[in-house]
Amino acid sequence: MKNTRRDFIKKSTTLAVGAIAIPSILDLAFAGQSHTTAELSSDETGEYTLPALPYAYDALEPHIDKLTMEIHHTKHHKAYVDNTNKELKAIDPKLLNGDNSLENIFEHASKVPVALRNNAGGHYNHSLFWELMKPNGGGTPTGSVTDAITSTFGSFDEFKKQFGDAATKRFGSGWAWLIKDEAGKLHITSTANQDNPLMNLESVELKGKPLLGLDVWEHAYYLKNQNRRADYIASFWNVVNWEKVESLYKA
Numbered sequence: 001m002k003n004t005r006r007d008f009i010k011k012s013t014t015l016a017v018g019a020i021a022i023p024s025i026l027d028l029a030f031a032g033q034s035h036t037t038a039e040l041s042s043d044e045t046g047e048y049t050l051p052a053l054p055y056a057y058d059a060l061e062p063h064i065d066k067l068t069m070e071i072h073h074t075k076h077h078k079a080y081v082d083n084t085n086k087e088l089k090a091i092d093p094k095l096l097n098g099d100n101s102l103e104n105i106f107e108h109a110s111k112v113p114v115a116l117r118n119n120a121g122g123h124y125n126h127s128l129f130w131e132l133m134k135p136n137g138g139g140t141p142t143g144s145v146t147d148a149i150t151s152t153f154g155s156f157d158e159f160k161k162q163f164g165d166a167a168t169k170r171f172g173s174g175w176a177w178l179i180k181d182e183a184g185k186l187h188i189t190s191t192a193n194q195d196n197p198l199m200n201l202e203s204v205e206l207k208g209k210p211l212l213g214l215d216v217w218e219h220a221y222y223l224k225n226q227n228r229r230a231d232y233i234a235s236f237w238n239v240v241n242w243e244k245v246e247s248l249y250k251a
Helices: 005-010 066-090 102-107 114-131 144-153 156-169 229-236 242-250
Strands: 174-180 186-192 209-215
Touching: 066 114, 102 114, 114 209, 144 156, 144 186, 144 242, 156 174, 156 186, 156 209, 156 229, 209 242
Parallel strands: none
Antiparallel strands: 174 186, 174 209
């Protein structure tokens, strides 16, 4: 039986708000992780909560500075969490049929208020982003995802070039992504603002499961790199958690 887009998104998000028992909303998206960053909701309140980072704020230095990481996490990401909860309380429950999971929000992305889409997307994107980096990361990956990257793009260096181009050429704020589509093929794409490839939107040209994502909003790099986005992109390759990318690819 062919999977629907909704089935496909379920591989990246599990039910959250309002569930009686919530194992962790992104258990499948973050398969293989040992940290609680996947726990994006609260059993007690039924609201989304800010996940802790899996490392200290200064752990990615000198590539990404402590102050940027602290502000990015405690101010920007927290705002997405708080505003997601606020927007969910403000909408008619019938709009999402009582299902406030990120999965369902993304499936109805073209119908929900833009503010809800932006903030729910910001919560998902950042929760994944933190897990895709680690101290002493980077280097050349190994495993099945490396074979897929080489097969698809010709070489790892060519993949880095194309991914970097997608991040560099994203006008304004947004994200660059490596995704796997429903057929298992890899693609490089980018989305504006806090949209992502899981959203059912016409503006999301390529849809699929995110394996690697890079935040190119200025708040992600401006304190250290000012307007030099290319320098930030180059630094990112030194902190990529390829083990996480591999686990997402195989999940």
